[in-house]
Amino acid sequence: MSQYNAPIRDMQFVMRELAGLDEVMQLPGNEEVSADLVDAILEEADKFASGVLAPLNWTGDQEGAKWNNGEVATAPGWKDAYTQFAESGWTALPCDPEYGGQGLPKLLATAVMEMWKSANMAFSLCPMLTSGAIEALMLRGTDEQKNLYLPKMIAGEWTGTMNLTEPNAGSDLAAVRTKAEPQGDGTYKIFGQKIFITYGEHDLTDNIIHLVLARLPDAPEGVKGISLFVVPKFMVNADGSLGARNDVHCVSIEHKLGIHASPTAVLAFGDKGGAIGTLVGEPNRGLEYMFIMMNEARFAVGMEGLALSERSYQHALQYAKDRIQGTDAGVRGGPKVNILHHADVRRLLMNMKSKTEAMRALAYVVGAAFDKAHHHADEAVRAQNQAFVDLMIPVVKGWCTENSIDVTSDGVQVHGGMGFIEETGAAQHFRDSRITTIYEGTTAIQANDLIGRKIARENGATVGAVVKMMRAVEAEVAGVQDEAFAAIARALGKGIAAVEEAVAYILATYSQDIKAASVGSVPFLKLLGIVAGGWQMARAALVAKRKLEAGEGDAGFCKAKIVTARFYADHVLAQAGGLAYTVVNGAPGALELTEELF
Numbered sequence: 001m002s003q004y005n006a007p008i009r010d011m012q013f014v015m016r017e018l019a020g021l022d023e024v025m026q027l028p029g030n031e032e033v034s035a036d037l038v039d040a041i042l043e044e045a046d047k048f049a050s051g052v053l054a055p056l057n058w059t060g061d062q063e064g065a066k067w068n069n070g071e072v073a074t075a076p077g078w079k080d081a082y083t084q085f086a087e088s089g090w091t092a093l094p095c096d097p098e099y100g101g102q103g104l105p106k107l108l109a110t111a112v113m114e115m116w117k118s119a120n121m122a123f124s125l126c127p128m129l130t131s132g133a134i135e136a137l138m139l140r141g142t143d144e145q146k147n148l149y150l151p152k153m154i155a156g157e158w159t160g161t162m163n164l165t166e167p168n169a170g171s172d173l174a175a176v177r178t179k180a181e182p183q184g185d186g187t188y189k190i191f192g193q194k195i196f197i198t199y200g201e202h203d204l205t206d207n208i209i210h211l212v213l214a215r216l217p218d219a220p221e222g223v224k225g226i227s228l229f230v231v232p233k234f235m236v237n238a239d240g241s242l243g244a245r246n247d248v249h250c251v252s253i254e255h256k257l258g259i260h261a262s263p264t265a266v267l268a269f270g271d272k273g274g275a276i277g278t279l280v281g282e283p284n285r286g287l288e289y290m291f292i293m294m295n296e297a298r299f300a301v302g303m304e305g306l307a308l309s310e311r312s313y314q315h316a317l318q319y320a321k322d323r324i325q326g327t328d329a330g331v332r333g334g335p336k337v338n339i340l341h342h343a344d345v346r347r348l349l350m351n352m353k354s355k356t357e358a359m360r361a362l363a364y365v366v367g368a369a370f371d372k373a374h375h376h377a378d379e380a381v382r383a384q385n386q387a388f389v390d391l392m393i394p395v396v397k398g399w400c401t402e403n404s405i406d407v408t409s410d411g412v413q414v415h416g417g418m419g420f421i422e423e424t425g426a427a428q429h430f431r432d433s434r435i436t437t438i439y440e441g442t443t444a445i446q447a448n449d450l451i452g453r454k455i456a457r458e459n460g461a462t463v464g465a466v467v468k469m470m471r472a473v474e475a476e477v478a479g480v481q482d483e484a485f486a487a488i489a490r491a492l493g494k495g496i497a498a499v500e501e502a503v504a505y506i507l508a509t510y511s512q513d514i515k516a517a518s519v520g521s522v523p524f525l526k527l528l529g530i531v532a533g534g535w536q537m538a539r540a541a542l543v544a545k546r547k548l549e550a551g552e553g554d555a556g557f558c559k560a561k562i563v564t565a566r567f568y569a570d571h572v573l574a575q576a577g578g579l580a581y582t583v584v585n586g587a588p589g590a591l592e593l594t595e596e597l598f
Helices: 008-018 021-025 035-063 078-087 106-119 121-140 143-154 286-322 343-375 379-420 426-433 443-456 461-478 483-509 514-519 521-550 555-571 573-585 587-591
Strands: 066-068 071-073 158-163 179-182 188-198 207-214 227-232 234-236 242-245 248-253 264-269 275-280
Touching (some): 008 021, 008 035, 008 343, 008 555, 021 035, 021 343, 035 078, 035 106, 035 121, 035 426, 066 248, 071 248, 078 121, 106 121, 106 343, 121 143, 121 158, 121 188, 121 207, 121 227, 121 286, 143 158, 143 207, 143 227, 158 188, 158 286, 207 275, 227 234, 227 286, 286 343, 343 379, 343 521, 343 555, 379 426, 379 443, 379 461, 379 521, 443 461, 443 483, 443 514, 443 521, 461 483, 461 521, 483 514, 483 555, 483 573, 514 521, 514 587, 521 555, 521 573, 555 573
Parallel strands (some): 158 207
Antiparallel strands (some): 179 188, 188 264, 207 227, 227 275, 234 242, 248 264
């Protein structure tokens, strides 16, 4: 089985040179955060990820979670690992100190999150959902709800879930039919069934706090009639102790392609008289509140795409160094060499490496923008960064996860026939990655959000501002007298032009023919991701060149940054023009067939 070691050097480079760690550390509330503290946390997280979580990844996949008469047992070693995870304070990293959190920057939490997800994606899903539930309660919960639930959730003593999907609803939340009946004492009885509830039942903690979408008796139809409720597995007494078992039960868990150790539950609410819940915020605003959780979760799922790509790359690279097969091309009778000598294996590995580094750079830059959007002293700067975050959330989620399927598939390919054998471990990364493009809204849902709410609704204002920043980097790269930088500048310039062409089409078409615009939504999301990634890779190459000229840092690392940016330009950015063509011209072929001709 493959080992995992966090790519701390690249993480530090991206945090400091691209995401602006120094600026983040100067934000209000971060006064006690130092570069030394950040490095120490990254090192400790690496130890936990590689030493505790990574060894459970393969065994958890093989053992899976087990359901028995409503109870769910997690894979061997899971409970001990979670107890260590919580006791070490990892659940509290970015949370509000008022309720026991450490209040550390989102940028740092993003890097640590990547480690958990690379080491053991199935394990990471539990704290991920808990974080989203914490955020929703922090922003919209009553003081009573916050005091009752947040300290235990932030401490990791209790976990959280989000309950949206129903058998009849799928992604169409307007079709949600779970009912909430007021009891006259401030509580509600919840009746209904929810499916695809990650860690909806488990044995890791004593209590699980479910956030549930349901309809009040007088609610209007559609998404405007959905409210949000807190429904604990066990009722909680005023002093924080556990009370009676609530009427929410796990009737089964799903048998899945991957992430076998993560229990995906079917939950029944109210089969024995009604599950007791309390309303979060105002009636009929539940979907709005749930989007708080969903945005957190969408960013985190994008991090899964990055993390699985990193894990798969490490796995494939080690195999390529160890596997001896064939001679160097053009060398007859030469010695046998490892497959890293072979041109296409190098192409595969460089594809994996460059995409992974581009994803990391973009995700961390967005993570830093989260920090500035929430904590910067200047309201205008906060608004600017929030707009950037809102634009990039569907890109991080959609592009990174789509990439992960390609990257982990390349990882299998590097292994050749052994990649198709489960014992090698490469196939697990591929299987696990396949859910990420579906989790928290499919790529098409992300893409429709991107072209509709994030571009057409604001007439392209934020994406236009981003394009200006890209153009500035392009000009700086073009000014470097070097063949590699000339190639990067050419590819980036063409990529930016492709984004501009596609945005112009979306703005001209969306209000007139939404179907035509929507045909190109996923290609556009991929286009924007590829070019945004290229933007960050170009920035990285510029930093690396400056460091080389100044004699700073690791020269080999800096040279590799420039070569990797060149590969990305020639092999990945080069795809931008074709994607723009599809956005602009792809509607007729997709829409003209009548249903009976399919």
